[in-house]
Amino acid sequence: MTLSASSESGLARRKLLAFFGQSLFVKAWFVPVWLCLGLARAAICLTSFRRIAPRLGRDAGLDPWVPLASNRTEARALEISRVVRMAARYTPWTSDCYPQAIVARGLMGLYGVPYMLFFGLRHGRSGQMEAHAWITCGRIPVTGGAAFDRFTVVRQFKAPALHWPAR
Numbered sequence: 001m002t003l004s005a006s007s008e009s010g011l012a013r014r015k016l017l018a019f020f021g022q023s024l025f026v027k028a029w030f031v032p033v034w035l036c037l038g039l040a041r042a043a044i045c046l047t048s049f050r051r052i053a054p055r056l057g058r059d060a061g062l063d064p065w066v067p068l069a070s071n072r073t074e075a076r077a078l079e080i081s082r083v084v085r086m087a088a089r090y091t092p093w094t095s096d097c098y099p100q101a102i103v104a105r106g107l108m109g110l111y112g113v114p115y116m117l118f119f120g121l122r123h124g125r126s127g128q129m130e131a132h133a134w135i136t137c138g139r140i141p142v143t144g145g146a147a148f149d150r151f152t153v154v155r156q157f158k159a160p161a162l163h164w165p166a167r
Helices: 003-020 024-046 049-055 071-089 097-111
Strands: 116-123 129-137 140-143 152-158
Touching: 003 024, 024 071, 024 097, 071 097, 071 129, 071 140, 097 129, 097 140
Parallel strands: none
Antiparallel strands: 116 129, 116 152, 129 140
């Protein structure tokens, strides 16, 4: 056995041990989330945003706000975040912020977790516009990180059950 093969088998073993150390939620949802990331990527490539948007939640205008969440709900959001990010690392296709947001939104809707899905833009270093999608639940940045300070929100969608914030 060569040194390279030995280090590869050691890496695979560490990854398997890390996977089996995850919560039951993460282990149970890993394969379905991995497959859904592929479906989300295909939908992004094959359809327009106009057709995807109605499935993201209710259009919430441009004033960014984040729904409050209980400790239990935030814990579920963390688990959703963990499984989506983990599955995205192992896809052979591009699973950047947009497909991750779509899949996380689906899981959050399934579990009744309040969310806001944001789309933002900024000027990149090369002068090109850069886009980003991210989801939050309470204090938890579920996917895409806390991007409010780096991107200008241009569209946001809220969980259908959420009410408008008091003004």
